[in-house]
Amino acid sequence: MFDKFGFENSAAPCAVDLFCGAGGFSIGLERAGFDIRLAVDSWHLAVQSYARNFSHPVICADLSVMSGGEILSKANTKRGEVDLVVGGPPCQGFSIQRIGSDYDLRNSLVMDFARLVDEIAPRIFIMENVPGLLGKRGRALFEAFLVSVGKSGYEVEAHVVNAADFGVAQLRRRVVILGRRRGEAHSLEMPRPTCDPRSYLTVQDAIGDLAPPTLPKAQPSDPLHRQTRMSELNLERLRHIPPGGGMEDLPIRLRVDCHKAGADKIGHRNVYGRLASDRPAGTITARFDSFTRGKFAHPIEDRNITLREGARLQSFPDHFCFVGNQEDIACQIGNAVPPLLGEALARAVRKALNSSCSVKDHILEQTEIGLPSGTSD
Structure with a gap:
C-alpha cells in the first residue's frame, strides 16, 4: 500500500527547516x-x-546563538532522532555579484549550520547555497564546512543544480550539499532532472494566464498582482528594450553613466532588461521588483513583473501569503528555495529513508534483534 505522497505506507519522516525564510523549501x-x-x-x-x-x-531566532539542544526541545524530539535538517544560510557574502572584500560576517552562518548539524545529529542534511560557495570567495569556507561535518560523522556530496531541470520556469543555479550520517543503511542520491533544455518551462508557461495587473492606486483582488510604479525615464527606457533584451539595447543617451563606457568596460550587463516569453526567466533575485536590477520587466507590456509573477517564476502556489511591503515581499520570494526544487530534493531523501526502513525491517525479521542507536559521534 502507498500513501498519498506515492511512498509505501510508513510513519512520516520528521524534518527541521533552518534559515527557513518564508517557507519555499518547507x-x-x-x-x-x-x-x-x-x-x-x-x-x-x-x-x-x-x-x-x-x-x-516556527520561531524567530538568531541561529548564530541558538543551540541544537534548544531546537530539539522546541521540536519535541531528541538528538539523533531527526530524519532531515535543511537550510540555506544567507549567501550574500560570497555571491558572484558582490563587490569589495571577501570577508562578510554572514559567511559564519554556514559554520553555524555545521555546528547545528552536529548538535542535532540528523540522519540526513541538505544545505542550499549559491555557486559562489564553491568558487574563489567561498572555497575556504566550504572546505572548513566539510572538515566540520566530517568530524561530526557525515559523508558529504556537493552538486550544482539548475532549478529549471525540476520544472521551475527559471534558470537558477544553486549548490546543493547532501550529508548522510555514516553507518546509515540507505543510499542517498540526487534526484534526476524532470526537464531538459528542450522541455524547460517558459515565462509564458508560468505567468501567461494571469490577467493584467491592477494599477498602483487601485484595490487589487490579489495584493501581489499590483503594477509597481515606474518613473517616466524608466518607462522611456523600457520602450526601447525588446523581449529578452537589456541595457545594451538602449540608446547611449538613455543609459546610466556607468553604462556609457565602451562595451568591454561594462559590468553587470543583465540589467534594465525584459524577460523573453519563450524562455525561462533568469535568476529571480531579492530585487526583482525593479527591472533596473536585472531582466525583470514583462516580456511584452511596459512594466515590471508583479510580485505574483515573480512568485510564479519561483514556483510558489497562488494561495501562498506574504507579509510586508513590496521590497520585503520581493526579498522573501527572491531568497527562497523554489518549492519545486525543494520537493524534488525532499522526495529523493524520502526515497532513501524508505529504502533504509525496508533494509532494517528485513534485518529485524531475519535476526529478531534490536538495531544500533546510530548517533553522529
Whole structure:
C-alpha cells in the first residue's frame, strides 16, 4: 500500500527547516510527506509569512546563538532522532555579484549550520547555497564546512543544480550539499532532472494566464498582482528594450553613466532588461521588483513583473501569503528555495529513508534483534 505522497505506507519522516525564510523549501518538504517539527529564521517578516502558511511551529531566532539542544526541545524530539535538517544560510557574502572584500560576517552562518548539524545529529542534511560557495570567495569556507561535518560523522556530496531541470520556469543555479550520517543503511542520491533544455518551462508557461495587473492606486483582488510604479525615464527606457533584451539595447543617451563606457568596460550587463516569453526567466533575485536590477520587466507590456509573477517564476502556489511591503515581499520570494526544487530534493531523501526502513525491517525479521542507536559521534 502507498500513501498519498506515492511512498509505501510508513510513519512520516520528521524534518527541521533552518534559515527557513518564508517557507519555499518547507512547501516541498510537506509535498513529499515530511512532518516538519520546527522552522527557524531571524527575519520577523519572513517568520510572519511562514506562520500564515503552515500549521507547525516556527520561531524567530538568531541561529548564530541558538543551540541544537534548544531546537530539539522546541521540536519535541531528541538528538539523533531527526530524519532531515535543511537550510540555506544567507549567501550574500560570497555571491558572484558582490563587490569589495571577501570577508562578510554572514559567511559564519554556514559554520553555524555545521555546528547545528552536529548538535542535532540528523540522519540526513541538505544545505542550499549559491555557486559562489564553491568558487574563489567561498572555497575556504566550504572546505572548513566539510572538515566540520566530517568530524561530526557525515559523508558529504556537493552538486550544482539548475532549478529549471525540476520544472521551475527559471534558470537558477544553486549548490546543493547532501550529508548522510555514516553507518546509515540507505543510499542517498540526487534526484534526476524532470526537464531538459528542450522541455524547460517558459515565462509564458508560468505567468501567461494571469490577467493584467491592477494599477498602483487601485484595490487589487490579489495584493501581489499590483503594477509597481515606474518613473517616466524608466518607462522611456523600457520602450526601447525588446523581449529578452537589456541595457545594451538602449540608446547611449538613455543609459546610466556607468553604462556609457565602451562595451568591454561594462559590468553587470543583465540589467534594465525584459524577460523573453519563450524562455525561462533568469535568476529571480531579492530585487526583482525593479527591472533596473536585472531582466525583470514583462516580456511584452511596459512594466515590471508583479510580485505574483515573480512568485510564479519561483514556483510558489497562488494561495501562498506574504507579509510586508513590496521590497520585503520581493526579498522573501527572491531568497527562497523554489518549492519545486525543494520537493524534488525532499522526495529523493524520502526515497532513501524508505529504502533504509525496508533494509532494517528485513534485518529485524531475519535476526529478531534490536538495531544500533546510530548517533553522529
